[in-house]
Every structure is written in structure tokens, then in C-alpha cells.
Amino acid sequence: xxxxxxxxxxxxxxxxxxxxxxxxxxxxxxxxxxxxxxxxxxxxxxxxxxxxxxxxxxxxxxxxxxxxxxxxxxxxxxxxxxxxxxxxxxxxxxxxxxxxxxxxxxxxxxxxxxx
Amino acid sequence: xxxxxxxxxxxxxxxxxxxxxxxxxxxxxxxxxxxxxxxxxxxxxxxxxxxxxxxxxxxxxxxxxxxxxxxxxxxxxxxxxxxxxxxxxxxxxxxxxxxxxxxxxxxxxxxxx
Numbered sequence: 772x773x774x775x776x777x778x779x780x781x782x783x784x785x786x787x788x789x790x791x792x793x794x795x796x797x798x799x800x801x802x803x804x805x806x807x808x809x810x811x812x813x814x815x816x817x818x819x820x821x822x823x824x825x826x827x828x829x830x831x832x833x834x835x836x837x838x839x840x841x842x843x844x845x846x847x848x849x850x851x852x853x854x855x856x857x858x859x860x861x862x863x864x865x866x867x868x869x870x871x872x873x874x875x876x877x878x879x880x881x882x883x884x885x886x
Numbered sequence: 887x888x889x890x891x892x893x894x895x896x897x898x899x900x901x902x903x904x905x906x907x908x909x910x911x912x913x914x915x916x917x918x919x920x921x922x923x924x925x926x927x928x929x930x931x932x933x934x935x936x937x938x939x940x941x942x943x944x945x946x947x948x949x950x951x952x953x954x955x956x957x958x959x960x961x962x963x964x965x966x967x968x969x970x971x972x973x974x975x976x977x978x979x980x981x982x983x984x985x986x987x988x989x990x991x992x993x994x995x996x997x998x999x
Binding site: 775802804806811812813814815816819821827829830862864866872874875876877878879880 | 922929931975980985988992
């Protein structure tokens with residue numbers, strides 16, 4: 772079956788521009804997560820959506836970062852006024868019920884480069 | 887804050903040998919742990935998980951051991967193959983029952999033919 776998909780796979784932007792990253796979770800998965808992975812580092816939690824509950828935004832590094840999710844489907848992560856330190860791979864994951872022990876399935880990521 | 891960390895950033899083994907990747911954690915309330923494999927240019931792929939009420943769990947060619955006394959877990963890969971070359975991450979919840987995971991920095995496993 773289809774896994775988690777993300778687009779674009781690569782994004783190069785200039786400092787100060789806004790970018791939008793898209794995630795399509797696995798159909799039927801109610802939980803969706805965004806992570807950031809800097810070069811050679813582990814994954815850093817950004818935000819978590821579970822069903823119709825208010826999202827957990829506790830991992831967002833600044834108010835330049837925001838994310839939305841339409842129902843239990845597509846999510847977009849927006850970074851405004853991008854900075855060079857935003858350069859990283861942004862990974863999206865989804866899980867069946869968000870019960871804490873449900874396996875998170877990851878997409879291939881979007882590699883963001885801010886010049 | 888909570889942390890989960892790998893002991894060694896790189897590990898090189900010969901094809902056919904067994905590999906052991908270690909991880910330490912700080913949150914004694916963590917109730918489960920997961921190992922992920924990440925190949926170059928791809929997202930992490932689930933390998934195996936273990937609940938805190940277990941000491942050992944086996945999968946296909948992989949075994950995870952959990953030592954809660956010293957807050958240590960390990961991933962053992964039997965008869966390592968070139969296709970096992972990847973970065974391996976351990977992860978655990980930020981707190982018991984949490985959906986948010988804390989990831990270690992990863993160990994890069996290289997399998998030499």
C-alpha cells in the first residue's frame with residue numbers, strides 16, 4: 772500500500788523567503804508528526820496532530836514555523852522568513868491512532884536548503 | 887530534558903559478523919523504545935520495539951535487549967549483510983505514555999564485504 776509521501780523532495784530557497792512543505796499520511800492514520808533532522812543528527816520533534824484535537828506545537832523552534840492539517844489528511848509545514856539555520860531534512864510521520872505506542876511510519880523527507 | 891543517545895557514532899563490521907549497537911537513555915519512566923533504520927536519502931524505517939516490561943525481544947535477524955537497571959538498550963543484528971548498512975536510531979517517548987519521541991543521534995553501520 773501507499774506509504775507516507777512528502778513534497779517537494781528537495782527545496783532550495785533564498786534567505787528571507789517563505790516555504791511550504793507538504794505531507795500526505797497513510798490513509799486511515801489519525802496521528803501525524805513533523806520532525807526536523809539536521810545533518811548528522813537525530814530527529815527533532817516539531818509538531819503533532821491527533822484527530823480533531825488541538826495540535827501539540829511544543830517542538831516548534833520559533834514563531835516562523837507553523838503547520839496545519841486538514842481533517843485527518845494532508846498537512847503543510849510553513850516556514851516564514853527562512854534562515855540558513857533552517858536548512859535540514861524535514862520528515863513527516865503518521866501512525867494509526869497516536870496512542871503513544873503506535874508505530875510511526877516516516878516519509879522520505881524534504882531536504883530544505885536556505886542560501 | 888530527556889535524552890536518548892547512542893554510544894558510538896560509527897560501527898564497521900565484516901559481512902556475516904554480528905553487530906551490536908548500543909543506546910543509553912535518561913528517562914526511567916520511558917515505557918517503550920523503538921529502533922529505526924535510516925538508509926541514505928530515505929526516511930527512518932521501523933525495525934523493532936520493546937516495552938519496558940520486557941528484557942528481550944527478537945525479530946528476524948534482530949534482537950533488542952533492555953537493561954532498565956542501567957538504562958541501556960542494544961540492537962543486535964545477526965549475520966550482518968551489506969543491505970544492513972545504514973544509520974540506526976534508538977528512540978523513546980519524552981515521558982511515559984507520550985506520543986512524542988526523542989531520538990538519539992544515530993550510529994552509522996558500515997558492512998564490509
